[in-house]
Amino acid sequence: MAETGHPIHKYLRSSKKFPHIWCAGCGIGIFMNALIRAIDRSPYTRDDFVLVSGIGCSSRLPVYVDFNTLHSTHGRALTFATGIKLANPRLKIITIMGDGDAVSIGGNHFIHAARRNVEIAAFIVNNQIYGMTGGQCSPATPYGVKTTSTPYGNIEQDFDICRLAEAAGASFVGRSTVYHTRLLDKLIDRAIEKKGFSVVEVISQCVTYAGRWLGLSSAVDMMKWQKENSVTVDKAKELSEEERKGKIVIGILADVERPNYHEEYAKLIK
Amino acid sequence: MKKTRTATKATTRRLLLQGNEACVRGALMAGCRFYAGYPITPATEIMEMMARELPGVGGTFIQMEDEIASLGAVIGASLAGVKSMTATSGPGFSLMQEHIGFASITEVPCVIVDVMRAGPSTGLPTQASQGDVMQARWGTHGDHPIIVLAPSSVHEFFILTVQAFNLSERYRTPVIILVDEAVAHARESIILPEGNIGIEDRPRPTVPPEWYIPYADPGTGVPPMSAFGDGYRYHVTGLCHDVRGYPTTRPDEVGPLIQRLFSKISKDLDRLQWFDSFATDDAQLTVIAYGSVARAALRAVKQAREQGLKVGLVKLKILWPFMRQTIAAVMENTPRLLVPEMNMGQISREVKRVGRGNCEVFTLNKCDGTLISPQEILRKIEEVYP
Helix, strand or coil: CCCCCCHHHHHECCCCCCCCCCCCCCCHHHHHHHHHHHHHHCCCCHHHEEEEECCCCHHHHHHHECCEEEECCCCCHHHHHHHHHHHCCCCEEEEEEEHHHHHHHCHHHHHHHHHHCCCCEEEEEECCCECCCCCECCCCCCCCCCCCCCCCCCCCCCCCHHHHHHHHCCCEEEEEECCCHHHHHHHHHHHHHCCCCEEEEEECCCCCCHHHHHCCCCHHHHHHHHHHHEEEHHHHHHCCHHHHCCCEEEEEEEECCCCCHHHHHHHHHC | CHHHHHHHHHHHCEEEEEHHHHHHHHHHHHCCCEEEECCCCCCHHHHHHHHHHHHHHCCEEEECCCHHHHHHHHHHHHHCCCCEEEEECHHHHHHHHHHHHHHHHHCCCEEEEEEEEECCCCCEEEEECCCCHHHHHHCCCCCCCCEEECCCCHHHHHHHHHHHHHHHHHHCCEEEEEEEHHHHHCEEEEECCCCCCCCCCCCCCCCCHHHCCCCCCCCCCCCCCCCCCCCCCCEEECCCECCCCCECCCHHHHHHHHHHHHHHHHCCHHHHCCEEEECCCCCCEEEEECCHHHHHHHHHHHHHHHCCCCEEEEEECEEECCCHHHHHHHHHHCCEEEEEECCCCCHHHHHHHHHCCCCEEEEEECCCCCCCCHHHHHHHHHHHCC
16 A cells, blocks of 8 residues: 655654644744755765754754754854764755854854855754744844834844855855745755755744734735745846845855865865 | 874884873874864964874864864764864863753763963963863853863873773763863873773664664663764754653653763762872871872972971872762871862862861962962971871
């Protein structure tokens, strides 16, 4: 009899006590599905993958899936990932971080991992807020927005995570939303293939906290917002600076060939 | 690369080595094949020599962006199955505390060298101190066990580095080597041992992957550890976890985890009494010292003996877990103790705790960046001798 069921099921840890910690309507599950589909169609086995995460909502992802998994410290996933990759270059390393995790507390590790170009596929699930701690402002929270730590509105400018990654030297940079699942699939495939440091920013919805300041109360509304506010890289080129403001530019933003750290190091050993 | 080969050949000869260089020799002999670090005086020579030597033995060196990242990479490499270490000094050691706790609860073997320099904050970068004794014990948050070794000579720095790796692998715990700048930068003659020097490796699973329960106590308190990529897929987290490694808040799972972390080391306290003693049998006053201070103390004790004073010395090689048994035994013989330290009194507090007021504990504290001299210790001996 043919086996039925969702392809994700064979990668879930059956001994893990579900349910997961994510709120109803959270976008992280959509990303997790996309990631597992990409791993499933990749030429590697599940023993080849190491999933490393930091601290936060999205960083809880690795515990639910049956790979080598490491739930590390806040902002430092890339440092552990670097050690694992260099100690065993055969392994495929995937890191999963949030926006606060990757570019606030982990900002220094992030730019140096990009500069060093260690072969790591880094996924940043950007929900523009600190969800787990109760909806505080993150470096990806837009200007003017009220959060629990910016009760009078955010007076700081937000980071463009992809431009940061590109400037720091990442080999591959892409952005998608969880609404654009086909694009997300493609970007994850490319990031896993890339022989260098790759970054995919995944715009996701935090219905519980971020939805409030957008005036959107449901996951459907927030995903509609993602759809309506996104423009492709090609389309964005046609827009003026003013027209591009507030838009999410999605697609491949950088794809370059640079020697990676362990290839360079291997030359020293010879 | 040529330099590397010449250096490796030289291991069969008597060598004049700096303390930091002896540490690297010990680490490589113990099987260390991964080093991640960040430059800091007075520990930098360890990093520089690792950068030179590791490629020649098939190991990996990386200079990270800071000390937090360094220990993160070291833990990552160890999870991938490679013996790993880092070295730093006070300010970097402060940054590493976060990941010392992580290595402790996830039970990842790793070795951290802290070459102690004087003063809080930037302090005196090129001068000796023993100010990090309590930070090494309690620096990271939460209750955790730790093993801390303290060499007093170049040769001991070599030996204790080998042993640091052995203990780290045996108990699956971070091991810290606390060494003062004077020992790290001293140059002394040393003969490196040849052949089998007794290298220990972490216990590995022998069951098939589907039977592997990563944090189940096999009876020794130390669960077998598989390397990422070996087919034993499991979860590692800094959260309190159950025997499968999954996060838990159940008191009946969290309690036993923390208890086991402590007991896996405390059950072996008898084996962890590492000290040298000198002339303690008939001593009326015993000096308790460690690091470079123990060497000044030995000279002072010899001079005191020449004067007819019955003074002994116990040199501690393990600072944590504190050697209660050893100190208690000394106290049974000797009514008075003197603890000279290059800090405001850190190990002396523990000595007093063991004494419980039944023994007189005198201290000699100095933290101005200069070493404690034999004369200073001798004067103190004369002052407090019964």
